[in-house]
Amino acid sequence: MRSHRRRRRARIRPYTFTGGRTRSRHPLMVQTLVSRADERVEPPRNLMPESERIYRLCAQVRSVAEISAELKLPLGVTQVLISDLADQGLVYIHPTITGHSPSENQVLERALRGLERLFQ
Amino acid sequence: MASNVSSNKRPSVASTKIVIAGGFGAGKTTLVGSVSEIPPVTTEAVMTEASVAHDDVSATPDKVTTTVAMDFGRLTLDDELIMYMFGTPGQARFWFMWDDLVRGAIGAVVVVDARRLADCFDAIDYFEKKQDIPYLIAVNKFDGKLDYTLEQIREAVEVGPEVPIVEFDARDRLESGNVLKTLLRYTLSRARERQREAD
Numbered sequence: 035m036r037s038h039r040r041r042r043r044a045r046i047r048p049y050t051f052t053g054g055r056t057r058s059r060h061p062l063m064v065q066t067l068v069s070r071a072d073e074r075v076e077p078p079r080n081l082m083p084e085s086e087r088i089y090r091l092c093a094q095v096r097s098v099a100e101i102s103a104e105l106k107l108p109l110g111v112t113q114v115l116i117s118d119l120a121d122q123g124l125v126y127i128h129p130t131i132t133g134h135s136p137s138e139n140q141v142l143e144r145a146l147r148g149l150e151r152l153f154q
Numbered sequence: 155m156a157s158n159v160s161s162n163k164r165p166s167v168a169s170t171k172i173v174i175a176g177g178f179g180a181g182k183t184t185l186v187g188s189v190s191e192i193p194p195v196t197t198e199a200v201m202t203e204a205s206v207a208h209d210d211v212s213a214t215p216d217k218v219t220t221t222v223a224m225d226f227g228r229l230t231l232d233d234e235l236i237m238y239m240f241g242t243p244g245q246a247r248f249w250f251m252w253d254d255l256v257r258g259a260i261g262a263v264v265v266v267d268a269r270r271l272a273d274c275f276d277a278i279d280y281f282e283k284k285q286d287i288p289y290l291i292a293v294n295k296f297d298g299k300l301d302y303t304l305e306q307i308r309e310a311v312e313v314g315p316e317v318p319i320v321e322f323d324a325r326d327r328l329e330s331g332n333v334l335k336t337l338l339r340y341t342l343s344r345a346r347e348r349q350r351e352a353d
Contacts, residue, residue, distance in 0.1 A: 063258045064226075065171035065238040095167055097238060099226055103197035109254070131170040131235075133260035133341060134286070136349040141235065142260065145170060146338040148231025153189075153331025 060120050060127050062113045064099040067128035068092050068120075075124070085115050092125050166234050172337060173256050173287070174225075174241045175280070176265030177273025181294040181324035182241040183225050185265060188330040190227025190239065197224050224255065239334075242277075252280065261341040262289035263333055265324065268300050271310050278311055288341045290318040292333045298323070 062068075070092045077089045087105055096104075102112040119125040131141045174182045186194045225241035240255050256262070262281055266274045274291075281289040293300060293307060302310070304319045313319075318340050322329040 063171070064240060064255060065169045065258065067167060067169045067236065069167075097169060097228075097236075099197070099224075099238065099240070100195070103195045106197075129168040130258055131168050131260065132258040133170070133345055136345070136352065139342070139345050139349065141168065141170070142338065142342045142345055144235055145231050145237060145260070146335065146342060148229070148235060148237075149331065149335045149338055152229065152231075153328055153335060 060117045061130065062098050062116055062127065063130055064097065064102075064109065066098050066130045067095050068098065068101065068116055068125050069095040069128065071123055071126045077124070078122075082115075084111075085119060088112070088115055089119060089124060092119075095128065167236065168234060169236045169238060171238045171240060171259045172334070173259045173262040174239055174265060175262055175274075175277040175289075177267060177270060177277070180265040180267040180270070180273060181296075182265050184324040185263070185292075185294075185330050185333070186225055186227040186239050186241055188325060188327045189229065189334060191230060192228050194225050194227045194241075197226075256284070256287065259287050261337045262287050263292050263337055264289055266291055266293045266307070266311070267296070268293050268302055268307060269296075271307070274311065278313060282313075288337070288344045290320065290333070290337050290340055293319065293321045294324045295321055296323075 070089065073093055077086045081089065084105065084107060088101055091101055091104060098109070098112055098116060101107075101116070102109050105112070107115075116125065116127075120127050131138050131145075133142055174185055176182050183194060183196075223243060227239045229237045229239070231237050240259075242252055242255055264274055264277045264281065278289075278291075281287055291307070291311065291313065293304065300307075300321060304321060308315075308317075308319050318336055320333055320336055322333050324330055
């Protein structure tokens with residue numbers, strides 16, 4: 035019974051952190067990688083607990099989806115909190131290759147070479 | 155931009171994504187599990203007003219909250235490139251929420267169970283309408299043989315001759331890897347075609 039109540043609360047709370055914002059200002063897709071801008075920096079004391087947990091996870095390069103799954107935070111909330119951390123210069127948002135620009139063709143070729151190496 | 159901070163991390167690491175779609179039970183999760191370097195992560199994505207507003211669905215005034223199971227796996231393709239494979243929710247009634255998962259994908263695999271062809275129609279319709287994401291059809295052999303030829307299946311699912319159709323066993327790592335290679339080659343040929351048209 036008690037654990038049931040705790041779970042309910044955990045599911046509602048995160049939305050209050052985003053101040054009602056539902057849109058992140060950075061191009062954050064589920065596959066976008068995030069890492070600490072400077073891995074030696076301790077998280078600032080004024081971070082919300084969820085943001086601090088995200089910051090700590092980002093000691094290693096991780097995707098938005100991995101962060102969301104690991105912290106059991108809804109995707110939308112995770113995106114907004116990461117976007118805030120990026121605004122504060124705390125995390126680095128890595129490039130996401132979507133294949134929509136001809137300049138990315140070389141990366142697609144690398145992807146194919148990587149697959150050919152892995153699955154010969 | 156805040157992300158220009160000097161960094162001793164590997165800021166050059168980039169990521170990309172392909173989407174694994176198909177009917178419920180067609181073998182999407184099996185495929186992801188066969189090729190992924192990590193155990194597939196099944197996470198409950200709570201699709202809320204947040205996700206919907208993100209896509210500017212201004213025509214949807216009601217707040218929607220649905221929990222959708224989302225599977226994903228990962229492949230490190232080289233020192234600076236990671237590819238994620240995202241399985242889309244199988245239930246057709248969630249598909250209007252797909253856009254958040256599909257946005258930015260370099261390609262998609264529609265996994266088909268030849269015994270239940272109709273189950274993949276929604277997925278094919280979705281990518282036919284999308285246009286900008288190259289997709290292929292991967293027919294899961296399950297018990298080892300198909301009752302139809304790939305061309306019969308192509309006719310049945312009504313896709314054009316340009317859409318690659320391959321057969322594979324989703325439990326087999328190499329066969330599943332071959333599906334990914336075929337998709338990447340198709341993505342690349344489409345990208346080069348676009349480039350030629352633009353030049």
